[in-house]
Amino acid sequence: MNHLDEGALRAHIDGQLDADGARHLAQCAACRARLAEVARLSTVVQQQLGVLSAPATPRSAGAAWRRFQREYQFKEHNMMTSFWHRFRPLALAGVGVAVIAIAFTFTPVQQAFSQFLALFRVQQVATLPIDFSRFDSVTSDDNAAAMRRASQAFADTVEIRSESDLIETVTDAAEASALAGFPVRVAEGGAVQHVVRGGSEFVMMLDAEKTQAILTELGRDDLVFPVEADGAALTVVIPTAVTSAYGECPQLATMRDEGRRGPVEPGDCLVVQQLPSPTVTSDKPFNPADLAALALQVAGMDADEAQRIAGQFDWATTLVVPMPRDAAVSTDVSVDGVTGKLITSTASGPADGTYSLIWAKDGFLYAVVGTGDPAQGLALAESLE
Amino acid sequence: MAIDIDQPGLAGDGNSDDGFARLFEAHWPQIHATLTRLVGDPDEAEDLALETFWRLYRRPPRDRGAGPGGWLHRVAMNLGFNALRSRRRRQGYEQTGGAAWLETTAAPSPEEAADRRETQARVRLTLLELPEREAQLLILRHSGFSYPEIAGALKVAPGSVGTLLARAEAAFETRWRAVGEDQGERR
Numbered sequence: 017m018n019h020l021d022e023g024a025l026r027a028h029i030d031g032q033l034d035a036d037g038a039r040h041l042a043q044c045a046a047c048r049a050r051l052a053e054v055a056r057l058s059t060v061v062q063q064q065l066g067v068l069s070a071p072a073t074p075r076s077a078g079a080a081w082r083r084f085q086r087e088y089q090f091k092e093h094n095m096m097t098s099f100w101h102r103f104r105p106l107a108l109a110g111v112g113v114a115v116i117a118i119a120f121t122f123t124p125v126q127q128a129f130s131q132f133l134a135l136f137r138v139q140q141v142a143t144l145p146i147d148f149s150r151f152d153s154v155t156s157d158d159n160a161a162a163m164r165r166a167s168q169a170f171a172d173t174v175e176i177r178s179e180s181d182l183i184e185t186v187t188d189a190a191e192a193s194a195l196a197g198f199p200v201r202v203a204e205g206g207a208v209q210h211v212v213r214g215g216s217e218f219v220m221m222l223d224a225e226k227t228q229a230i231l232t233e234l235g236r237d238d239l240v241f242p243v244e245a246d247g248a249a250l251t252v253v254i255p256t257a258v259t260s261a262y263g264e265c266p267q268l269a270t271m272r273d274e275g276r277r278g279p280v281e282p283g284d285c286l287v288v289q290q291l292p293s294p295t296v297t298s299d300k301p302f303n304p305a306d307l308a309a310l311a312l313q314v315a316g317m318d319a320d321e322a323q324r325i326a327g328q329f330d331w332a333t334t335l336v337v338p339m340p341r342d343a344a345v346s347t348d349v350s351v352d353g354v355t356g357k358l359i360t361s362t363a364s365g366p367a368d369g370t371y372s373l374i375w376a377k378d379g380f381l382y383a384v385v386g387t388g389d390p391a392q393g394l395a396l397a398e399s400l401e
Numbered sequence: 402m403a404i405d406i407d408q409p410g411l412a413g414d415g416n417s418d419d420g421f422a423r424l425f426e427a428h429w430p431q432i433h434a435t436l437t438r439l440v441g442d443p444d445e446a447e448d449l450a451l452e453t454f455w456r457l458y459r460r461p462p463r464d465r466g467a468g469p470g471g472w473l474h475r476v477a478m479n480l481g482f483n484a485l486r487s488r489r490r491r492q493g494y495e496q497t498g499g500a501a502w503l504e505t506t507a508a509p510s511p512e513e514a515a516d517r518r519e520t521q522a523r524v525r526l527t528l529l530e531l532p533e534r535e536a537q538l539l540i541l542r543h544s545g546f547s548y549p550e551i552a553g554a555l556k557v558a559p560g561s562v563g564t565l566l567a568r569a570e571a572a573f574e575t576r577w578r579a580v581g582e583d584q585g586e587r588r
Contacts, residue, residue, distance in 0.1 A: 068543065081429070
């Protein structure tokens with residue numbers, strides 16, 4: 017048998033050397049001499065690493081789980097039931113429909129982008145008032161199991177190509193730009209912090225048969241998947257995004273901080289989000305409006321209304337932001353030299369006093385989210401350089 | 402130290418909250434302890450650990466064959482090292498000679514604690530100087546992981562762990578000296 021290499025000697029120290037190796041070692045003085053050296057190095061390094069200690073008192077899993085449920089899972093659940101869940105049918109049937117939760121839940125736009133976007137290339141922003149009460153039949157408890165199976169079936173059509181782990185909080189705009197790979201625009205006064213979050217790329221296979229099965233699952237076998245979209249592979253690219261905080265803001269890097277710090281006083285915090293336009297490319301031509309019409313029907317519209325509304329938008333270039341008809345209003349505003357949408361929550365809505373200003377310009381998508389007087393957000397947007 | 406990171410039956414399916422709760426309970430102590438070793442601050446480690454589980458919850462890995470233990474530790478290590486890098490940048494270690502960096506760990510008694518903090522800072526800086534896989538390997542081994550567990554978490558062949566470990570320890574020792582010289586020069 018050959019002499020043992022350093023890896024085998026190192027494994028021996030941890031009791032991981034196989035029987036043959038151990039027999040050789042017992043008989044080989046040269047190997048034992050080298051073992052002493054490997055052991056010395058290993059001991060030194062383990063001692064150095066030994067100063068990194070585990071917590072003196074372990075954090076209880078129970079307490080952590082409650083926090084997880086409170087701050088993370090609850091949020092997800094809220095989002096699921098209030099919006100994403102409702103719009104899963106939209107997404108699964110209607111890629112080309114951009115689905116963003118801004119209006120209803122006012123979740124951080126970045127998060128919304130990463131979860132809901134499915135569009136071609138954004139050149140403009142539009143809003144689509146939806147009567148959410150009509151989704152209730154789709155999302156009732158009776159349907160929860162069907163929804164879950166449908167969601168799973170939907171998830172199975174998606175293959176994640178890449179997903180960045182990058183989440184960096186920096187205070188310097190130049191640093192944020194370097195991390196993001198594009199020049200980060202900064203408003204007057206300078207941001208307190210920038211959070212750079214890596215993008216992702218995934219491929220979604222449109223499959224008529226599978227979609228039809230999902231529609232049946234949802235009790236909508238009256239709807240027909242557009243045949244020309246069958247077999248199309250859609251590649252969705254969501255670039256790295258930068259979220260910049262102005263004023264007295266909760267920590268942005270992790271969502272938990274929102275929960276811990278409590279609500280921010282109106283007007284104290286403005287958040288600017290920017291990213292290059294997400295893109296969707298298809299390997300096969302089809303009319304996204306057909307899918308959008310299907311999606312709108314799944315979401316509860318009748319066929320005529322869905323066709324009419326789907327025909328209103330250029331789905332290849334428009335980020336369509338669905339918003340609850342009874343909880344938010346949208347107005348056109350002039351911002352940053354283009355026309356954007358200002359979405360404000362109404363008094364009856366769940367996010368009273370919150371507004372989102374969204375616009376697209378020069379291949380980038382921007383949003384300002386704040387509370388209180390939207391004039392503040394507009395002024396901040398106008399000062400972006 | 403036996404850590405069963407891939408207990409059968411706990412590889413909770415992402416669809417059931419009960420399954421996920423069991424999985425959380427089973428893996429939380431290890432994930433939190435390992436992250437605390439790495440970043441020092443138990444609060445920060447808790448945040449990072451929750452973020453790790455959140456990622457699993459939101460988008461479970463497709464390959465469920467091996468159980469989620471390896472995946473969780475891989476993601477936790479990535480987040481932990483990202484946090485360290487971010488901290489190093491934020492605190493401008495290069496400019497301040499490590500003073501700010503050192504202040505992040507708790508300190509009971511003045512002199513010993515200062516020494517200990519300095520050593521901890523040196524260990525973390527040394528780890529950041531290593532290729533990420535070697536640094537992760539050292540942390541996992543130091544946290545008591547077995548060779549098969551390390552192989553699962555880092556996606557390497559079980560038979561290669563000894564070799565990788567020997568190499569990582571040699572690299573650590575070299576960088577350790579270089580970092581120490583840097584620290585010495587700044588003082």
